[in-house]
Amino acid sequence: MPETALTKSLGPVSLTALGIGAVIGSGIFTVIGTAIGGTQSTTSKLSEAPILDIVVGALHHDLAHLGGRPGAGPALALSMILVAIVCCFTGLCYAELASMIPIAGSAYTYTYATLGELIAWIIGWDLILEYAFSNMSVSVGFAAHVVDLLDWLGIHLSPKWLSPAYLPLGLQDLAGNDIYKQGWHFGFNIPAFLIVILLTMVLVRGIRESARTNNIMVLIKLVAILAFVIVGLHWIHPTNYTPFSPNGWSGVLAGGSIIFFTYIGFDSVSTASEECRDAQKTVPTGIIATLIICTILYVAVALVLTGIVPWKSVIGDAAPVVNALKRLTIQTGSPTLHWTRLVVLLGAIIGMISSILVFQLGQARVWFAMSRDRLLPDVFSKVHPKFRTPAFATWVAGILVAIPAGLFDVGTLAELSNIGTLFAFVLVSIGVLVLRKRQPERHRGFRVPWGPVFPVLSVIFCVLLMAGLPARTWERFFIWLVIGLVVYVFYSRKRSEFYKG
Template sequence: MKKTLGPVSLTALGVGAVIGSGIFTVIGVAIGGNQMSAASLADSPVIDLILHHGAVAGRPGAGPALAVSLILVAIVCALTGLCYAELASMIPIAGSAYTYTYATLGELVAWIIGWDLILEYAFSNMSVSVGFAAHVVDLLDWLGLKISPKWLSPAYLPLGLQDLQGRDIYLPGWHGGFNIPAFLIVLLLTVVLVRGIKESAETNNIMVLVKIAAILVFIFFGISFIHPGNYVPFSPNGWSGVLAGGSIIFFTYIGFDSVSTASEECKDPQRDVPIGILATLVVCTILYIGVAMVLTGMVPWQSVAGDGAPVVNALKRVSLTPGGHRLHWVRLAVLLGAIVGMISSILVFQLGQARVWFAMSRDRLLPSAFSKVHPRFRTPAFATWVAGVLVAIPAGLFDVGTFAEMSNIGTLFAFVLVSMGVIVLRYKDPKRHRGFRVPFGPVIPVLSVLFCVLLMAGLPAKTWIRFFVWLVIGLVVYVFYSRKRSEFYAPEA
């Protein structure tokens, strides 16, 4: 590839990838938490089970202290991003973590990461789709169109559903409806991906500018409606809440890996990649902290718990108060920016998920149907359709918090393996050419592993259980199917 990218281009690429749906949707789940009426082992974060030797009442919210969570997440991403960059620079082709580990650490580790990436991409897009639907509901409300919430909200609502006055629309549990907008947007974009899409740099730049503009508009207009009393207490659940908030919001930052995977096209990867990663994280962290501080200053932090569209709903609440009428059009601008951002995020991650399946099938670890290319559109149509259906149906059933938890544990586990891979390869293959080398020896990879595990500990016990079940299923598939089809398989005599 041509070496044309410098630090500014890399930073623009990273900011465009990181600024997506999380800043408009998952931020509410991280701030408000998932408080239960009674203590439960399954719903308690693992770190609380270890430190408190018992269950707590659900996952605590970070409250206004989410700003601290965001700084922690940025540090972890910086450490992991440097490890990712070294691994990517060792492989002469562009690709995903699956591709890199297959070429450096072997088939079994690659299978585990590939299986993990399927989980990560799927649940990430389910989360984004539910957030998209929540913003569509707000847009319909802004236009004065009233549709039954039964068809605009997930079928399962762990915290129930309330109107802006705090009145119950649905009690916690199943309510027999279906989130139609979340379901339809995934299927619509699946059709687009099957037919083929070539996103130009100009289009991507426009989307990035729209998303950033929506964020800045919210911060600029919302700052005058901040009530300092909403910041007290600043950290209502202490370090437990800060850690849980960081664990939930983590996946919204994973776009930074686009910087490391572009190392092959850098003019000076040793200098430009660290600058691009760190500049991306600094810019995005400032924007995220700005939104978090304005949001928790405008409305009480508890009010955004379980909200799929906390930013625009905060604008709506404030617009109903004296002097808030001027936020009516601000709310529309932020709504449109958020919707554009989420459509682009769903499109990119659905594309990525299908390509992981395609790569694993090409290596004969999944059935050959997943690597078949459509004769007319020249896209992996079967893999794309399967990915679309498997994301669309759950998106209609469950809430954003459930999806965010599963996506985050998958992402953090993949980053643990990538960081460990750097350490292993330093000893296993020290003379291999590295376009970029993580500084300070094994210190940064080790810190990356430790911080990722710490953030994983902020997730509920039931999320860990579901994740281990997923990994066990994957290993069973590998042992009884994939391993025997692999080109490296040698049957015993």
């Protein structure tokens, strides 16, 4: 309808700028360490090994050597290229599905309108997992960078209240001395907890991010990345690249499964397809250009980071970029490195605050939408009488993110966020195939090129990345889905407006 149509004002340059703003986030400053270093196990538990390694090991009758998620090492650069290709296929699928629905909204909203209530419930339940655990990961990374900022200022506090209660690899100082052993310890990550609570209070009162504010934040993050790359180039030691791929393709795939976290948000490019001029050309151009530019930046960060410090030194580090600069500063005494570290710290912290804010807002809105559709209790769609925000949903989402952020490490949280996101992408890609079959005549503002080829490739590559995650992550994700289906069958389905009794 003309009165509800959006203005077609976005060209390829505007759409690419939008995409870069969405993709360049805080993930590159946090999860890159666990992607490069992996989570090596001292117990050889199969539950800590990637699913694909377990399958291959079983076929070769060789499971004894498995244990832990292998790190990609310097070959993380290849992992990032692989992930960019996957995102390209999936982004095009998102664009087609979003262009079929005349309203703006998340995957939950337009899946509900096209694929039915059950699939919409699964994606909504999955989005709750994705948003929650991605913000937990970013919060832990934020805390690590706050500790680094305090250290830069010469302020040193007890690590007991600055690190997660559960440390799968223990905690060491820069000299390699143990501060805490592997496992649980008496402590709590207070900065990670507080930032979520503070931003939850802001969101309850209501916030509007202007385009100018968002652009400034994106610019600051880009400056931080470029400063690290440009300065770090002068301190690369080629010997750190040997071996380039210490764990082979298993490490590359496992690294891609984790570093996928840094690309979360690219799907916002596809949801703007209705506002694009000549969507058939503009959307793929915008998606591909966004991914090429961001991948070049990400690959540069990975190569510089693994070139200036040995790749094993970043294992389990929630702030690997700034800590690498700190090591170099201590070794060389360079004032340039000292000030570059401050620039990167400020850029990372500002980027993380904006990411937490946006994803907490998004998570509460998913709860709000599901409640409005009567799939969750009505209280989640209650609007604050003064601030006109979904206050209850916002507070519940905040508390459920803040407490685990104080308890767990960045690697564990990123794994669960990634498997939830990849699963949602699989469902979206399958949805494109299903609707091509069921509703071929339905208007599509954008169509994925090459018929079913790209959606099928999207499904295959997403499942492949999921196979690079540890078995324990699959187990936890399966438990989450089972809980969701139980809630749907015994509660949500009976409250639905479509329930016939």
